[in-house]
Amino acid sequence: MKKNSKMSLDCLTKGNIWTIDEAELNQMILDAKKNDDFAENESHYMNIIRTVFDIQYLNREDEKKIAQLEDMHYEIFSSPSEGENNAIAIRKHPIKKITDLTLENITHLEPYEVLNLIEKNMGTGWKGLPLAIQDIIESNFFVDCSVLPATTMHRPGGIIDRRKDDGYEVLEIVRGTWIEAVFIKEKPKVERVKYNSGLNNFKSMNGDESLDESLDEDMDEDEEDLDDDMEDRVPDQDDDDMDDELDESNAQIEENIDLEDPSYDDEDE
DSSP, X not given: OOOOOOOOGGGOOTTGGGGOOHXXXXXXXHHHTTSTTHHHHHHHHHHHHTTTEEEXXXXXXXXXXXXXXXXXXXXXXXXXXXXXXXXXXXXXXXXXXXXXXXXXXXXXOXXXXXXXXXXXXXXXXXXXXXXXXXXXXXXXXXXXXXXXXXXXXXXXXXXXXXXXXXXXXXXXXXXXXXXXXXXXEXXXXXXXXXXXXXXXXXXXXXXXXXHHHHHHHHHHHHHHHHHHHHHHHSOOOOHHHHHXXXXXXXXXXXXXXXXXXXXXXXXXX
């Protein structure tokens, strides 16, 4: 299981809580109880914690109860007295079976841990896994599976050697004289970067309203300048001048229509 840097209860999510162990969680709870807002946020904390951990408060003098919890793989820690309780028992949900995998905890497992779960899954190999489990694993790992004769699989420079050179972990499952090889390699992490345009940053620095007003004024000025520029480019022309040009064009068209085509005359003759 991958470890994470020191966190607080305020930083916990249903994804990263898998990176901590019982002792770290106990220390987080002790630190959080020193804050005035712990009682107000306790319900929120526990909703996240209980997705991964079982927690019970108890009295350290109850040796029978402590023995029972320790047999159930709880770890017992002293805690500030609250009524009759002065201890806390914490147990992390184990990932013992392939069906324990979730989209949250798969991101905190190493390739060899996933291969161990596949190996313990009654010999089903990769292709015998439910599609839902395959999807969970492939959300965080590159997976390849090949079934070949043992001699071919272990040939020098063969598929196993090539996959190992590419950084894959391998699980070999014997199928008679054949071998099913499951190759797993972690996918690179992709950080999601929230894009903030320069305009948005500028607006946040100067205030939205003032910026919008300034932009509107600039746009109005640009439109006025464009109108002025167009007027300078197009020569002034009176309506009478335009009418004269239109009359001349119509007269030219009528003149062309009146002209007789010589070919018609030849045909008449």
